[in-house]
Amino acid sequence: MKSKFIPIILIFIFLITFVIFFKGLKNSNIYTPSTELKKEVPSFELKSFKNNSIIISEKIFEDNKYYLMNIWASWCVPCKEEHKFLMKLKKNERIELIGFNYKDNFKKASSFLKDLGNPYNIIVLDKDGTASIEWGAYGVPESFLIHQNKIIKRFIGPINNKDLLEIEKIIR
Amino acid sequence: MKFIPIFLIVSIILNFNLLKADEIKTENKIAKNLRCLICQGQSVYDSDSEFAISLKLVIKNKIQQGLSEEQIYSFLKMKYGEWILYDPVFNRNTYFLWLLPILIFLAGGAIIIKRFYNKK
Numbered sequence: 001m002k003s004k005f006i007p008i009i010l011i012f013i014f015l016i017t018f019v020i021f022f023k024g025l026k027n028s029n030i031y032t033p034s035t036e037l038k039k040e041v042p043s044f045e046l047k048s049f050k051n052n053s054i055i056i057s058e059k060i061f062e063d064n065k066y067y068l069m070n071i072w073a074s075w076c077v078p079c080k081e082e083h084k085f086l087m088k089l090k091k092n093e094r095i096e097l098i099g100f101n102y103k104d105n106f107k108k109a110s111s112f113l114k115d116l117g118n119p120y121n122i123i124v125l126d127k128d129g130t131a132s133i134e135w136g137a138y139g140v141p142e143s144f145l146i147h148q149n150k151i152i153k154r155f156i157g158p159i160n161n162k163d164l165l166e167i168e169k170i171i172r
Numbered sequence: 173m174k175f176i177p178i179f180l181i182v183s184i185i186l187n188f189n190l191l192k193a194d195e196i197k198t199e200n201k202i203a204k205n206l207r208c209l210i211c212q213g214q215s216v217y218d219s220d221s222e223f224a225i226s227l228k229l230v231i232k233n234k235i236q237q238g239l240s241e242e243q244i245y246s247f248l249k250m251k252y253g254e255w256i257l258y259d260p261v262f263n264r265n266t267y268f269l270w271l272l273p274i275l276i277f278l279a280g281g282a283i284i285i286k287r288f289y290n291k292k
Contacts, residue, residue: 103222129226130233136251138210139223 039151042134049101049109049123060098060122066171067146070120070159071100071132074112076140082158086119089164094171099123102132102140145170195235202231202244205258215258 043057061067070086072079090097099120101109126132135144138156145153145167153170155163203217208224216224227248234244248256260266 103226128229129222130230133226133230133251139221 039136041146041149041151044124044131044134046124046126046131049099049106049125055122055124061146061149064148066095067098068095068167069098069100069135069144069146071102071126071135071137071140071142073102073104073140074108075104076102078158079141080116082141082160083116083119085159085161085164087117089167090119092168092171095167096121100132100135101125103127103129195232198241199228199231199235202241203228205245206248207256207258209252209256 041057041061045054045056047053048055068086068089072083086097089095097120099122101123103126124131132139132142141158143155143159143163144151145155153166159167200217203224204215206216206227208214208216208219208221208227210223211219211221214224216227231244234247239247245257254261260269262270
C-alpha cells in the first residue's frame with residue numbers, strides 16, 4: 001500500500017512543478033507597471049527652462065484643462081521619434097504640454113527644440129532626475145496625462161500614433 | 173591654550189565624518205534592498221542607469237531630510253508599487269511564497285521523526 005502511494009505522489013508533485021515552470025517560461029520577464037492610475041499630481045518647485053525662475057506645480061495645473069507632462073532630453077533618441085506627435089498635439093487647444101527636461105545640457109536642449117520645434121507651453125528643468133522620481137517616472141521619454149490635478153493616464157516610452165489618437169479621444 | 177580650539181574643531185570635524193558615514197551606510201543598505209526597475213536582475217545599488225543614479229540621490233536627500241528607512245521604503249512603494257522592494261510583503265498574493273518553505277520544513281521534520289521512531 002505504502003510503496004504504491006509514494007511514487008504516485010512524487011509523479012504528481014513533479015507534474016505540478018513542471019506545469020508551473022512551463023507556464024512561467026511564456027511569461028514576460030520585463031516588468032510593466034500599470035498605466036491607468038488616479039494619482040494626485042505631485043507638487044514640485046523647479047527652475048524654468050527659459051529664464052531660471054522658479055515654477056510651482058500648483059500654478060501650472062490650476063485650470064480645468066488637460067495637460068500632458070512629457071519627460072524628455074536632447075540626448076534621448078526615442079524622444080526625437082515622439083517629437084512629431086507632440087508637435088501635432090500642440091495644435092489641439094484643449095491640451096497644454098508641459099516639458100520636463102531631464103538631466104540635460106541647456107545648449108543641446110535649446111538646439112534640439114530649435115531643430116525640431118517647441119511643442120511645450122512651459123518647460124521645467126530636472127537637472128538631477130530627482131523630481132521625476134517624485135512622479136514615479138522610469139526615465140525618458142515618459143508622459144503623464146493630467147486632468148483636474150490627477151494623473152489619468154501614463155505613457156512609458158515614446159508616444160506613437162496610437163497613443164496620440166487615444167489622447168485626442170480622451171480630451172475630446 | 174591654543175590647543176583647545178584646535179582640538180574642538182578637529183573633534184567636531186571627526187564627528188561630522190562619523191555622522192556622514194552612518195548616512196552612507198543606510199543609504200547603501202536601502203539601495204541594496206531596492207529593485208532597479210528598468211534593469212534586469214540588478215539592485216538600485218548595483219546599477220548605473222540614469223534611473224538608479226537619480227533614485228540614489230533621492231534616498232540621500234530623504235535621509236538628510238530626516239526620514240527613517242521605513243518611511244523611505246513606503247514613499248517609494250507609493251510611487252512605484254511593491255515591486256520595487258526586494259522583500260515581498262506578506263499578503264494574499266504572497267501567502268504561498270512565505271508559507272511553502274515552512275510547510276516543506278515541517279513535512280520533512282515529520283518524515284524524519286516518523287522514521288526515527290519506526291526504527292526504534
